[in-house]
Amino acid sequence: MVRYLMKILLTMGVAVSLTCPAGLAEAYEVQTMPQVKAEMLQADYWIHKIANPDQVILNPGQIEEFNREIIRKLPDSVYNLADYPSSWTREQLTRVIDYPFPSEPSYMGAEVVAASYWQQLKRQMNLDGLKEKNQVQYGFTVKRSNLKIYPTADVIGDEPNDPAFDLFQNSAILAAEPVVILHHSLDQQWYYVQMYNCLGWLPAADVAVCDRNTWLDYQNEPDFLVVTGNYIRLDQDPFLPQISAMEFTMGTRLPLVKPEDLPDSMRGRRVYQNYVVKLPVRNMSGQLEFVMAPIPISHDVTIGYLPYTRENVIRQAFKMQGERYGWGGMLNGRDCSALVLEVYRCFGFRLARNSDAQRLSAGKTLSFEGYSVAYREKLLQSVSPGASLHFSGHEMLYLGEDSGRYYVLSDLGSFAEIKAGETELHSVRVRTVVINDLNVTRASGVPWIEALTTAKLLEKTSFTDLANHPDRAVIENLADNYLVQGVSATEFNPEGTVSRAEFAAMLCRLWKLEPDQAEAQGQFTDVSDQWYAGVVGAAVKAGLFQGSDDKKFHPEAPLDRAQVAVILSRVPEISATGADGDQLEKFRDRDSIPSWAKEAMNKAIAKGLLRCQTPDQIAPLDLVTRSEAAVILDALLKMPAGEE
Template identity: 45%
Template sequence: MFNKKTGIAAAALLLLLLWMPGKAVSADAAENVPNVIPEMLTADFWIDKLPEPDQVIMDGEEIASFNRDIIRTQPELIYDLTDYPASLNKERLTKLVTMRPFPDEDRYSNGRLVDWAYYQNLKEQMNLPGIGEKNEVAYGVTVRRTNIRTFPTSDESLSEPDDKEFDLFQETAAGPAEPVLVLHHSLDGGWCFVQIYNYCGWMPAADIAVAKDKESWLAYVKPSEYLVVTGNRLGLGFPGPLPVELTMGTKVPLAGGREKGGVVPGQAKDYEVLLPVRGANGELLTETALIPGGADVSIGYLSYTRANIIRQAFKILGERYGWGGMFNARDCSAFVMDVYKSFGLMLPRNGDEQERSAGVTVSFEDLSTRQRYELLDTLLPGASLHTPTHELLYLGRHEGLYYVIHDITSYGDASRPNPDGTLGKIVLNRVAVTDLSLPRRNGMLFIDSLTGGKQIQTRAGSSDSSSDYNVSVYLNGTLVDFPDQKPFIDVSADRVFVPVRFVSEALGAQVEWVREEQKILINKDGKQIALYVGRKEVFVDGRKYTLDVAVRLVNGRTMVPLRFVSEALGAGVKWTGQGSGGRVDITG
């Protein structure tokens, strides 16, 4: 068909003139976004609202364990490549290579309608007859940022002749120094069918250097000491004739396993790293490169704190939107993925997969707008928020509005409604800060489009860092053993929270969870009590009572303030402070 390289180069030049990665976003970037003021376009604005922004959420061992949980929950999507089978049989490899069918709707390429003969040529290039009974896996590393395609071609596939923002053959992008497993080759040898840790598809063979064996590959991809790029992008002029750009989350070995001294006396130390290069026969070689000591990098992964999550997100603020990694950019889920990659977290590629992955999840399904905002109060900044087609990072609340940072293409113009209920289009096409009352093109507010929220952390670490777990609960003189979520003191609210189910059932009540309404129903001695996650109101036999703090969902458990136990369940409660914690005695 045709080659896109010339067009992409021109687009990249234009993009470079319009926007330079890493540059601060000017105040006027907020002008066409309602309810956003220039001060909100800095990470510190949101970090200053956090009670303990530098509290570690998970350490390195906990993150490694969390990654294993991700692999267990989505074994067909996320892989520890070091444990991948050394070979694949014909049935499994054929299933992988043919997992994405050819489109049955009209597609356009280079302004022309694609015919069926084109797909037949693609099928020939997929080289299905070349799949043997046993297919050895080869071990490679990307030498530059590259694309993973649906089929072995760089030809665009558009639903409309001029809609060049969405090439539907573009699956995702992989950064430089990314470990890849080569599973198969195209008929002409120009493409490899590869598996990276969270995606598979066709990658240009010229972008992969293949190790001679697994041992030499492991030596490169699992170094004892390494540098992680923590800036949005880091440009290097060496090695090779073309500049090398390392993107956020890229991990490269430190040469010799140690830092090297700066070449200019009195300046910060430079880092000597090993970059992968492709030899004359496609083999994996390395060349040494110096990264300036003042560059935005880290020895090892960044410390996983809420402040660092927000800082990483704001380093990408203003960057152009790129579907599937087009235009050397990111889309909404890749934006979230790369932020968390800075901490060593192996998130799935797509937003719906991330929503189903490991972590602490809340559901917005079937809630009113007010209930949705109340549920947001149970989440912490840095949580990912999900709609069926979009993903956002939660920043927090300011003057009654709830804000996010996300890679957004457009939103709806309420002043230009269409007869079918949709709204006129206001294009952003970049990473931006907005609030959740912003309308979408379909007329719904973002808040009303949310399906779920995700705290990317283990259940043990899912409560606010201002919580004190030094709380013991005794029921009629016997210490209560809570199997998972423990009672805690919310220091900021000065209230004790207990798991409502365990306390209620211990007092002889029956408890029912109504997921659709985020509601707990408690029945005891003919009395029915209803309470809702994120709300202060409690209804006892239809009569409303108001608690001083809202009910919370923590680690899948509904947590209520201790006052609820005495007022709604009719139990006697005594609190005895003991140092930073205390003892609760419940009688009933």
């Protein structure tokens, strides 16, 4: 019994009592992934490595704006349901509901699914019941449930006897979640619904239908609880069996009952030391009713959203350690993208459902593609803990570096390893939330760190000195993608000049040129170990820059527009093409263009890489400002494929 208690305490990260017998604290070691030490299982171990872990990253208003930006970037994946269409045509609904059945053999238990099963499922989709114009309905989930691709509770696998994987599982949906009802199954037992980030079939018994005004009012209740524990459970309630011992998982939002509406007693008890929430329930006719439910203040909940800090992100994620992986949220679990989504729901974020959409969503985005392992490790040093890391088919939360290894918290399906005495990789099915380092190997044999494509930080660049600048959006978007940097965390200095070293750094980031300090040191006497040594070497090696005859690079020298045009003309895709006619004849200051820069400036104007100062002035000798350099970078980024 004592050993079992120790196992629980160690798993929860609870300090062991000093009254335990000597050595008992080390008597039981939980299993971990390779290269994971026991102390790494504590959130504080990683939080102590973070500078200013309690600094608020975005306030609630900024998070709301961030959510709007998510919708703007992913208009086909994430919705403000209040703006959702009130009707759908037959053609529109058929397009989303009539999802193709698997082409490969599928299994229900040990048996191959027969053709007759698919035929019956097709009838259940009730496509013949669609009208030319279909009005939507509104409702709320009355419990955590599963959104399915087809209207059935059957578990259908891609191999025999795997009840933990369901091809039909689309997503879990939390309790008290608003949905738009688009259609119903032939037997009326399923609704086809849209939640804010996912479509699917939901058991009708798990939905309470209401009018639109009630639906909007409940979503807009100003005071609410957020479940911040891995899960909480209501007390047993013999008077309301539909909510008795109901479970709520992390990120669930539950409106609070107004103080003036609280009764003196509730179903035979006084609810002292309890929050009282307003829960949606389904009555006998399937319509929405609300009931009050007490939640003890000892439960892991918070009034309103948690402050968005790196410390809080790590603490929330660590509450899920050891939990079962659930494909698409089945088995009351989470998959990798749902773990990230539900952690960030605690701060008010409304993320896309799947990993790829989250990767393409709003926020700061650092690309790892095209870089060596050594440079990927260097890039990871600039990634803040709590960011999501992505590669094809998986995402995880970054924790930080320890002894030269880079660690993540991951809702892990499987990895590959070579067993002792063998040479071949074997797939290891994990299906658990674990901590692991990025040297773990995929089934393909590629280490995770080599497979990484992206780091995503849920924050936005905001430079205070760009408040009224016409190029603010361009500059801050480039900064969000790590292509330009400010002179500080809050200022860009848009009218400052750009040095040769700074422009080299911008081009290296744009074209993913890895730093080459040795190249610069071997060519130039004025470059040694400064911050720019690596990018100077890379840019020179790529043929973008040249030094002077005295073997100097002059890294701090500012660039003028003619010099920038010449640098751009050395880009192979630009140098190989000509300009369409004489683009310079319209400028009255064309005679001030140095002879060595005329062809380059002609190309730069033709390709839209240099903006004219006025309609009839090109100002070739004006120094390039930082904002102008950013606009040039943006133009290069947007050049048609094959022309950059």
